[in-house]
Amino acid sequence: xxxxxxSVKDLSVYYGKKKALNSVSLDFYPKEIxxxxxxxxxxKSTLLRSINRMNDLNPEASLTGSIVYDGHEVYSxxxxxxxxxxxxGMVFQQPNPFPMTIYENVVYGLRIKGIKDKQVLDxxxxxxxxxxxxxxxxxxxxxxxxLGLSGGQQQRVCVARVLATSPxxxxxxxxxxxxxPISSGKIEDTLYGLKDQYTLLLVTxxxxxASRISDRTAFFLDGNCLEYSSTKDMFLNPQNKETEDxxxxxxx
Numbered sequence: 001x002x003x004x005x006x007s008v009k010d011l012s013v014y015y016g017k018k019k020a021l022n023s024v025s026l027d028f029y030p031k032e033i034x035x036x037x038x039x040x041x042x043x044k045s046t047l048l049r050s051i052n053r054m055n056d057l058n059p060e061a062s063l064t065g066s067i068v069y070d071g072h073e074v075y076s077x078x079x080x081x082x083x084x085x086x087x088x089g090m091v092f093q094q095p096n097p098f099p100m101t102i103y104e105n106v107v108y109g110l111r112i113k114g115i116k117d118k119q120v121l122d123x124x125x126x127x128x129x130x131x132x133x134x135x136x137x138x139x140x141x142x143x144x145x146x147l148g149l150s151g152g153q154q155q156r157v158c159v160a161r162v163l164a165t166s167p168x169x170x171x172x173x174x175x176x177x178x179x180x181p182i183s184s185g186k187i188e189d190t191l192y193g194l195k196d197q198y199t200l201l202l203v204t205x206x207x208x209x210a211s212r213i214s215d216r217t218a219f220f221l222d223g224n225c226l227e228y229s230s231t232k233d234m235f236l237n238p239q240n241k242e243t244e245d246x247x248x249x250x251x252x
Contacts, residue, residue, distance in 0.1 A: 005030045005199050006051065006169060011065035013046050013055065020046040022223040023065070028169075033191060033200045035210035035231065038220030038246065044203040047220075048171045051201070052088040053081050070168070082112075089162030093174040095154035097146035097161075102129075102138050105146045105157055109165035124164045131197075132160035133190040152183025159190060169199045177205060188213055207247055211235050219243045 004027035013021040021043045028034055036044040046055070053074065055061040067074040074084065086109060097105050104111075106128050107121045115121065125142065129135040134156040138149070146157050155175060162170055172191070176184035184206075191200055192213045204210050210217050211231060218228040219240070227234060227243045238244040245251050 002029050004028055005070065007066075007068045008047070008051070009066045009068070011047070011050060011063060011067065013043075013050055013061065013063045015058070016060045020223055021050070021063075024223075024225045026218060026225060026228055028199060028201060029216075030168075030199050031195055031197070032215040033195050033202055033213055035214035035217045036201065036203045036220060037205075037207065037210050037217060039251070042220035043223040043225075044220050045173050046223075048090070048173055048201060048203060051169075051171060052085050052090055053079075054085075054090065056081065086113075086165040087167050088169045088171060089165060089167040090171040090173070091155070091158050091162055091175045094178050095151055095158055097149070097154045097157050099145065099147055101143045102146045102149070102157055103142040106160050106164050108161060113165075125160075128160040128163040129157075131163045131190075131194060132156040133186060133193065134160065150183070152179050152186060155179060155183070155187055156190060159187075159194075163194075167198065169201065170194070172200060172202045174203050174205060176209065184209075207235075207249075219246060221246075 006028040008024055008026045011021055011024045012019060024047065036047065038044055049055045050063060051067055069088065098108060103125055106125045110121060110124055126135060129138060134153060137153060146154060149157065176187050188209060194200065202214060214231045217231045217234045219226050221242055227238065227240050234243065235247060238247060
């Protein structure tokens with residue numbers, strides 16, 4: 001059996017006094033896409049933000065339990081959060097390119113690392129944009145502003161920006177919810193192509209998206225992970241009535 005790359009154990013997260021996640025335990029495996037599904041406010045995004053310590057930025061947030069990545073505790077006081085976020089990158093719901101060129105967006109993380117070699121940067125730009133399935137569309141306009149791209153293209157540039165820092169895990173918080181169906185389809189194809197090299201955790205509202213591209217699915221309700229199994233099993237034979245009702249569109 002493959003060892004998990006990431007283990008969440010007994011994780012509870014609070015915003016002030018409100019409990020957003022309740023004793024969640026999940027293992028995530030290398031080179032798989034795991035979909036996190038469930039109604040709004042069920043704790044899916046809270047889980048993602050806990051994994052790469054984005055919740056540290058919210059003074060109201062506190063947590064108990066543990067998250068172990070690559071054999072080490074994420075919340076260890078010795079953990080460098082900047083390094084952590086390079087290895088566990090994140091793509092948000094709204095495309096958020098920086099107000100700079102496409103090229104500079106992609107190499108942003110490398111420049112922070114102090115990499116100045118033009119050949120290294122050029123290669124990273126090409127490799128990352130190819131990985132994000134957008135190289136052919138933008139290769140002749142790398143020095144144009146990323147803000148001039150369509151929403152779907154901007155989101156793929158954001159994926160490329162994450163890829164450039166050579167992450168092990170990519171967290172995606174509803175990356176297609178602000179996009180039209182054609183752009184969403186391109187992002188899905190991109191994600192499916194990336195799982196040979198990366199571990200992806202995808203929060204999605206689309207049952208079709210979860211069933212099409214994920215290997216495993218976790219169903220969240222009211223801060224609890226009610227069910228976690230292979231996507232095929234969950235969609236064909238859910239164990240919980242709540243899971244079945246959600247998947248079939250009876251609520252949520």
